[in-house]
Structures are given as structure tokens and as C-alpha cells.
Amino acid sequence: MTRQARRARGALLRAGRKVFEDKGYYGARVADVAAEAGMAVGSFYTYFDSKEALFREVLIEVEDEVYGELSPAGPQPEDPRARIHQTNLLYFTAFQRNVGFWRAVEESALTNPDARRVLAERRRYYRGRTRRALARWQDRGLIGDDLDLDFAAAALGAMTERCAYLWFIFGDPVAPDEAATKITDLWLTTLGLPG
Amino acid sequence: MTRQARRARGALLRAGRKVFEDKGYYGARVADVAAEAGMAVGSFYTYFDSKEALFREVLIEVEDEVYGELSPAGPQPEDPRARIHQTNLLYFTAFQRNVGFWRAVEESALTNPDARRVLAERRRYYRGRTRRALARWQDRGLIGDDLDLDFAAAALGAMTERCAYLWFIFGDPVAPDEAATKITDLWLTTLGLPG
Amino acid sequence: MTRQARRARGALLRAGRKVFEDKGYYGARVADVAAEAGMAVGSFYTYFDSKEALFREVLIEVEDEVYGELSPAGPQPEDPRARIHQTNLLYFTAFQRNVGFWRAVEESALTNPDARRVLAERRRYYRGRTRRALARWQDRGLIGDDLDLDFAAAALGAMTERCAYLWFIFGDPVAPDEAATKITDLWLTTLGLPG
Amino acid sequence: MTRQARRARGALLRAGRKVFEDKGYYGARVADVAAEAGMAVGSFYTYFDSKEALFREVLIEVEDEVYGELSPAGPQPEDPRARIHQTNLLYFTAFQRNVGFWRAVEESALTNPDARRVLAERRRYYRGRTRRALARWQDRGLIGDDLDLDFAAAALGAMTERCAYLWFIFGDPVAPDEAATKITDLWLTTLGLPG
């Protein structure tokens, strides 16, 4: 791929992200994306097979970006509260920054198996991370042995996800740190971790 | 409204529910609904102002039905585990029965403020019910005084909702009673209620 | 036709006139007419074959009414100025009172040969009246022998008609008496009648 | 705009003119226009926002064409009869050539303020031209000082317009030169100009 091709592709990806954010998945028109990228409609199809293909790529791009944000470089705090709070705060911050795009993602996921797959993978990944942390804390005796770690990781993730959805997409905007603190408290209670 | 009119309206509501279930909110076409009801397109507009108006009515209808199912006639069990389990089981059962329609609801809620409002009201209602139950258990000393009941009710509701979404809409179908049991366990853990 | 039938017909005619006035020929819907008459849509077709048939009848009714107004009972003034002024004043007054309906008439006449025929007859009639008056004045030597009476009657009628159209339908409303006075002056000039 | 775009736009304008002529404003369907232009429906909307926008443009085009025809290049005859006759003849000729389209214009003007505005401007323009000619002749003593030039210009214009309407749109076709001669005679009489 030439230098120019890469640039055009990049422009379309950026434009797509903006348009999906602004208008949602169904509301976004290929013509809007091309216009936003300063290109002709036809050129869009040089780089992407369809609107849906673009969406998939934007989704991956955003995923990667968020992945980076949620996986800070330094050493993770070993203290459960600090660790959970950090993760939740990062999650809510990233969620809020991309709130428009997540709306589009939810929209498309209901229809589009591809988007669903991407989301499922992401969920699996974070659930795995959570489960491993829980396992460590269980090994250290911080969490009771009777807790089904897999299920707890899934359900707590679902709770966090849905709260983000309700607060940032549906409801009145909430400040991310307040949100993170409250959710973290609940995680701790649920896990029986000392406050 | 004549007998015949009531029948036709009912047929359209039923047809609409089915079509929304099958094709989602965007995918549903007025012509599909009319055909499913065995009527001409024009007749649709005798009873509903628009596709969206039909959706609103179907939504309310389904809401009412689910409301009835979730509010069983007999006396509620006072034992927290029994009570929570009953509620969750009813919720998952009702959710699964209408899974296709809930997908359409989620779809439309992302775009349509009306659907959003209906959902928000429903959530407020169930959250209130939950909070009152928690308050009773707190009064009886079953739940610690330090728990923020409002927030707990909201977050546990969000968790349940999202789990239903992930299991029944997104993921591999799960048996409602298994789902209810696992979720109930988690509620109990979170609330610090004796298993 | 029974007493009741006559009443229903009358109600529909009145309603039709109002609706055509308010919404124009194309804008009028049969349902509007029925509603305005306080009847069911189906009943409309008991009394009229079509929307167009109703229009035709309303047109004739209005024609007759205007005909009555433009043919005052008493003796006509023999003085040309007085006579012309009276006619023009009556014409503009009647025109203005029915301005909404005339708009509908113009609308339908462009499409509907029936309306065209009614209008053509009306024009023929008034032209005849005018021509006879002119002939009388020519006999009395008030108008030059060289004037083509047929053509003058037609053209002056056209002028009056179009002025009414431009003033009352298109343009800023004009007071009928001012309009009549100015138009009358022009008739007199054209006919070479002493001011 | 590329060469091809210009061609397509032109084809649609031509097609639109023809369809409006044949079917009138309400009768014209976008699909007819596209078919007449040998294009797909969608292409219509590449060039025009709506049926009404097309009409506006066709109207302006025809206006310009007629304007050109009615403003002959050479020096205007100073002799009133010759001048008036020339103008009327050109007017009737142009009117008759576009008779179908004028019908559509009258139709739309009754509903569409835009068309009304265009017509009002045209009328203002021609009235101004007429008034200036009359003023010159008044200065030269050919027309009496007591004539209200503004009103005479308006009313004579109205007469000519309506006669064209009645002859060419409504009634039996009349030969333009005969029409022009008769109308010219009447103008001269009205203005008191020597035959």
C-alpha cells in the first residue's frame, strides 16, 4: 500500500469515526463519510467494501485505543481496591470520551453479527483479566473460596457496562470519577473485600 | 370503536409485535405488518399514525403483560433469597419469551426518545420496588446499614438487565432457571445476605 | 328525494364549499368534506358520484348566488358610468366574498373540462349582457360606431376578471369600491364615454 | 460541473418542461420526468432537490427565453401603434409556443408562493416597461395628461394576459397575429391614441 493510499484510508477511518459518533450507525451515510474525509464517494469503495466494513475497522481501531488506555504501562496496583478503582475509572473515562461511538456500536451490534463478535471478544478478554485478578486475590485469601470467579467476573462486568450505558448514553451525564467510586464500592462489597 | 375495528387493531398489534420481533425496529416495514395481519397497507393507517406509533403501543402492551407477570398475585415471600429468586426467575422468563421484541426495543431506544422514556419509567418502577424490599431487609437487620440502597438497587438492576441482554439477545441461550439461580446468588453475596 | 336526503345533500354542499374555500381544489379531501358535514365518508357517495361532481355542483350553486347578486332587481341605471360602476362594484364585492372558492375554481378549471365549461358559459352570459348594454349606448350615439362591441365586451371583461384575480387572489387585498372606481374609469376611457 | 453533468441536467430540464407542459404541475411525476430524460429516478435527485425545485428552474428558463423574445435587439419603433403591436404580437407568439407550460405555471402559482413571486416580478417588469413607454408618449402629447399611467399599464397588461389565457389555454385557439391586432386596437382606443 502506497503512502498516499495509507493516508486516504486513514482519512476515511477518522471521518467514519466522527460520522458514526454524530449520526449513529443507521444514520451515517457513506456520502457523509466521504465528504467528511474530503474525498469522492467512489473512492470510499477503493478502501472499504461497504459501510459495514468501515464500521468494523473503526470499531477495531477504537477498541485498540481503549485497550491501550485500559492497560496502563506501569505496574498494576496489587491492592484490590486501588486496582479495581483504577480499572473502572479508566473504563468510564474511555467510555465517556467515545460515548457517541459506543451508541453506534450498540446499535449495530443488535443487527450485525460482526460487531457482535468484536464486542464478544472484547468482553471475553476483559473478563479473563478480571478473573485472573480475582483468582490471585482468592489465592491470597482475600476472596472466599466459594465464589464462582467466572460468573462473578462476567456479572460484575455486565453491571459496569450497563451502568456506563445508562449513565452516559441514556441518562443524565455523570462525572466518571464519582461513577467509578460508587461502582468500585459495589465490586468490593460483592467480592467481600475489606472496604 | 366497533367490534370489527377492535379486531383489526388487535390483529395489527399482534402482527407488529411479531414483525418487530423478527426484523427489529429498523427492519420492520409497515407493509410487512399489514401483510402479517392479512390487511392492505392503507388499513394500517386507519389504526396507527405511523410505524413509530405502532411500536409505542406494542411496547406498552408488552410492558403491561410483563408487568403482570412480574407482579404475581399471591403474597410475596419474605425470605430474601426466595423473594429475589422469584423475581429474577420471572424476569428472565418474561425476558426470554419476548427476546426478539426487547432487541427491537433496545434498537429503537438508541434513537427514539419515546421508547427511551418508556424504558426509563419501567426501570424507575422496578428500582423502586427493589429499594423498598432492601429497605425492609435493612430494617430487619439483614442488610448492613452502610449500604447505599438507591445505588445498590440501580446497579443490581443494571447487572440483571445486562446479563439478560448478553445471554438471551447476544449470546448462547441460557436456561432461565439456571440464570436466575446464579444471579440470585450474586445478589445475596452483594447484599451480604446469608446464603 | 326525502326531506332527510335533501338536508344531507345540502349539508354536504355547504361543507364542500367551505372546504374548497379553505384548502383549494386539490387540497380538499372527501374525508374533510364529510367531517365538516358531520357525516360518514361513505354517505358522501350516496349523494355525489365523486369529489369532482360535488365541486361541479358547488360551482353552480355559487354561480347562481353570484348571478343573483349581479342582477339587481330594480331598474338598471341608464347612465353608462352609473351602470358600469354598479356592475363592477357588485362584481368585485361578490368576487371578494368568495375569493377562496374562486381560487379553487381557477385551480380546477386548468384540469377539469367541466369546470371550464361552467366558467365559459358564465363568461358568455356576462359578455352578452355587456354587449347589449354597449349596443344600446352605441345606438344612442354615446359610443363610436367603429367599436367592435363583441371584442370590447370580451376584452374589458377579461381585464376586470384578471384585475380581480391579481388583486384579491394574488396580491395585496384592495378595497372593492376603490377597485371598482378605477376600473370603471378605464372602461369609460376605452369606450370613449364622457367622464 | 462536468460536461456530462451539464448534459444530464439539461436533459432533465428539457424533460421537465415537456412533462409539465403535458401533464400540468400536479400531474407531473418525478418518475415521468426521469423516464422522459432517459434516466433513473435517483438521478433526478442528483440535480434537483425536489419536483418543485425543478419547476422553479424550468420556470426561470422559460422566463428568460421569453424575455429574450420580448426584448428584440433592434431599435424599438417610436410609433405607438407599431410599438404596441410588436410587443403584443411577440407576447402572444411566445405565450402560444409555451401554452402548456403556462398552464402549469398558473396551476402552481395558486399554491406555490415561489411561482407566485416569479410571476409577480415578471409582471412588475413588463408593467414598468409599459409605463415608461406611455410616459414618453404622454410627454409628446400623444396621450392625455389625465391618464393614470400606472393603473393603465397594470390594467392593460391584465387584459392582455387574461385574453391570452382565455384564448390559448381555455378556449379555441386563435391566431396570434389576429389576436395581436385586435388587442392593439383596443390599447390604442383606451389610450386615446390616433388610430
Added chain:
DNA sequence: CATGAATGAGCATTCATTCAT
């Protein structure tokens, strides 16, 4: 490769008229 015009199936909605009750 870029361009942007061409395509045409798709869709919500309207309304005169018919017809079963």
C-alpha cells in the same frame, strides 16, 4: 486510482372510492 454521476430497489404515507355490516 480518483471522481462523482447513475442506478433502482426500497419505503412511509395518502386518499378517492368501494363495500360489508
Added chain:
DNA sequence: GATGAATGAATGCTCATTCAT
């Protein structure tokens, strides 16, 4: 005869995708 529901053709407009230049 009255009612008002049923009908379905009609229509303007959209937009993802194709393709000639």
C-alpha cells in the same frame, strides 16, 4: 340509507453501491 373500515395504487424521496470517464 348510514356507517366507517378496507383497499391498494400512487408518489416523492433516500442511499448503498456500481461504473464510465
